[in-house]
Amino acid sequence: MTRTQHSADVSVIARRLREARLNVGISQKNLGIQAGIDEFSSSTRVNQYERGKHVPDFQTLEKFGSILHVPTAFFYARDDVTAEMLLLFANLPRSQQNRALSYLKKLGQKGVG
């Protein structure tokens, strides 16, 4: 009975993948094909990933991320707050990302004392 957060017995990667795909609104098969998976195994493979039956390798998840507009690290974020942070951060231009970094450094310094 170890469960850090609310939902699901499915793996983190599986859950995040489905979350991201449904957000964009494409089918499992379509996602796989866009990622370069053979059209005849695409449906099966993506389904196995989302059901947590098998685990996609890093390169595949990088392609999924690029198609679904999420950073790759998002798929590995167990914590919802971290996941949301990654989404927000990825959508910023580089200059504002640097600003955000400065802001967090200040927050961190205050918090220690």
Place this chain on the structure above:
Amino acid sequence: MTRTQHSADVSVIARRLREARLNVGISQKNLGIQAGIDEFSSSTRVNQYERGKHVPDFQTLEKFGSILHVPTAFFYARDDVTAEMLLLFANLPRSQQNRALSYLKKLGQKGVG
């Protein structure tokens, strides 16, 4: 000649793992043992991970993250800026994480126009 960023031909995971381990200053073998890997294969396995010869599964990386004080998603961050963001964010207490989220949302809204 495709290289998004400066360094290394070694995989993202391999590079981040070594980075995090050296920061803490423990040996490959020691890291593996702390993560529950058999002491007789620990050295080999962690070395294979850091050389990019093999890829550790998610659960193993979660243990490494907890030992090395980095969030699991850190190991999958190709971009250095995102990696640093994850480290800073993980070190904040929950209340300040929420603050950081609000800040990122504001930055995002301004940037779109």
Place this chain on the structure above:
DNA sequence: TGGGAATACTAAGTATTCCTGAGTATCGGG
């Protein structure tokens, strides 16, 4: 100077996991 221990690293065979191909289940429209 010459062990000995610690660390990093490699090769190869076995063990484990994934990918492919074939198939079932369900739903909605025509």
Place this chain on the structure above:
DNA sequence: CCCGATACTCAGGAATACTTAGTATTCCCA
């Protein structure tokens, strides 16, 4: 009812990781 689309399952062959045995290098110190 039938068709296409989507989601999903299973089994065996294909690919990858894990274990065992070993090498190379450095540092310590007797």
